[in-house]
Amino acid sequence: MDFLKPAPYQPIVKNQTEIDGDYRYWRIRICYSIFLGYALFYFTRKSFTFAMPYMSADLGLSKGELGLLASILYISYGISKFISGVMSDRSNPRYFMATGLIITGILNILFGFSSTLWVFALFWGLNGWFQAWGWPACCKQLNYWFDQSERGLWYSICSTSHNLGGALIPLLAVFCAVNFGWRYAMFVPAVCSIIMGFILINRLRDVPRTLGLPTVEEFKNKIIEPSESQETKHSLLSVSEILFKQVLNNKYVWIFSISYFFVYVVRTAINDWTFFYLTEAKNMEDMLASSGVFWFEVGGFVGMIAAGWGSDYFWKGNRVPAMVVCSLGLIFALLGLKYVPADHVFLDMLLLALIGAFVFGPQMIVGLAAAEFVDKRAAATSNGFAGTLGYFGAAVAGYPVGKMIDAWGWHGFFIALLISSALILVMLLPLWSSTDKKDKTTDEKGKMEWAPKTTLKET
Known part of the structure; x- marks a missing residue:
């Protein structure tokens, strides 16, 4: 695994113009590369979602069994994402991200050649593990190449990559499934992803210092962490420093992470079950439902x-108000989708777009806030x-929600999503007045303020 090791730092010998x-x-090159690369991760992650109805018809799989496969991927992905974050903080994102994408493509092809539940579970669980090699590498790149004052915008731009992938994959997968069978809904996205993996190897690079450039704080004339510009040793934190001095003992990282749990219940349930919902509850045809x-x-x-x-722009780097506004809007949009009668296609599509806006806003911002709470050398973790x-x-949006739909119909589906949305609001609303620094503390008036983060001495 030596090829995953970080590239060495290069001495800074260029003038300011260079x-x-x-x-x-x-x-620009880093951004468009991770944007397109992560979009293709969604091709190999969501192809199964749109193959599900056709797999059910062909192989007789129940919604509970299909939901079980979805849950296996999410559990595997979730466990791997933490481990992969630690690995990414100590790896070269160029090879780390590309390797993960290529392996997920291979696993999708193997999934497409399978026909039994336990084999599906094996390949889909492995797929989830290597899916988690994507975003930690993106997060590391964004934290090293962009200053905090501009990171919210660039982070959000790159985060929209999975919207691109998520918008294209239903059209591609359903087209392949309808015309060639569900197995081709797995094969075609997989081939695209493998090709993109090799493109990433060509286009990506490691952090600025490995290219003989100063850190982004030095570049922006805002040095907030110690930096020895002529050192060529790659500065890393130990695993114990990352875990126990930066992440696991940070109570606000825990608050954001728990709220992330409920954000993903809503996001994933809408993403995975909307196609079924529109075809069954609102009697839409397949291609029209996929457009939802x-x-x-x-x-x-x-x-x-x-x-x-x-x-x-409005909150000067404080991420919480945007999350609170989105969670409130999400509740009303979900209620609208639940109660709009069938045959109102325009309203259904409009409400789904609003739900997307209100769920992906906090989905992106929570991850950014968690990364900004710590030393940037622990950001991916x-x-x-x-x-x-x-x-x-x-994972809760997979098997448990699938069983709820089997038992109580789509009413139970919406109850789960509305409760999750309300919990996001309740958890984040008390943090509204936080200002833009790093670790939380309490000032003399009792108001929550951000205090400068603790940065460990570079070694």
């Missing part, structure tokens, strides 16, 4: 950009820890 030009070039997920993702695209930009709890929530 540094400015290189930063502009590499930030498309509009959910389009709304998410807009919501993430708005939440990221708003948290930078903190983000991965939040992601682990988030994907436990996603």
Whole structure:
């Protein structure tokens, strides 16, 4: 696994004009590469979602069994995301992300050749494990290449990659399933992802210092952490420092991570069950129902950009108000979707777009807030820890929600989502007045304030 090790730092010998030009070039190249790469991770993660009805018809699988497979992926992904966060903080994101994408493509092909539940479970569980090699690498790149004052916008732009992937995969997968069979709904996205993995190897690079560039804080003339510009040793925290001095003892990382659990219950339930809901409860045809997920993702695209930009512009880096506003809007949009009668396609699509905007906004912001709470050398781990709890929530949206639908119909589906949305609001509303620093403390008036984060001495 030596190829995953971080690239060595290079001495800084360029003048300011060269540094400015290189930063502009590499930030654009890094961003479009991780944007397209992570979109393709969604091709191999969500292909199964849109193959489910056709697998059920072909193989006689129940909703509970299909939900079980979804839960297996989410549990595997959730566990792996924390471990992968630690690995990513100590790896070269160029090879880490690309390797994960290539392996997920191979596992999708093997899944498509299978026909029994236990084999499906094996390959889909492994797929979940390597799916988690995607976003921690993206998180590391964003925290090293962009300053906090601009990170909310760029983080949100790159986060919309899964909206692109999520919007395209239902159209591609359903087209393949309808015309060629459900197995091709697995094969075609897998081949696309393998090709993209090799493109990532070509396009991505490690952090700025490995290219002979100063840290982004130095580049922005805002040095907030010690930096020895001419050192060539890659500065890393130990695993114990990452886990016990930065992440697991940070109570606010826990608060955000638990709220992430409920965000993912809603997001994943809508993403995985909307196709079934629209075809069964609202009698839509397959291609029209698949466009519902498309509009959910389009709304998410807009919501993430708005939440990221708003948290930078209106709240000066405080991420909580944007999350609270979104969670309140989410409750009303879910109620609308539940009570709009059948044959009102425009309203259904509009409400799904609003749900996407209100769920993807906090989904992106919570992960960013968790990453900003810690030393940037532990950012991927903190983000991965939040992601682990988030994907436990996603697992709840699989088998448990599938059984609820079997038992109580779609009424139970909406009750679960509304309760989750209300809990997000209740957890985050008390943090509204926080200002933009790093670790929480309480000032003399009792108001929650952000105090400077603790940065460990680089070694």
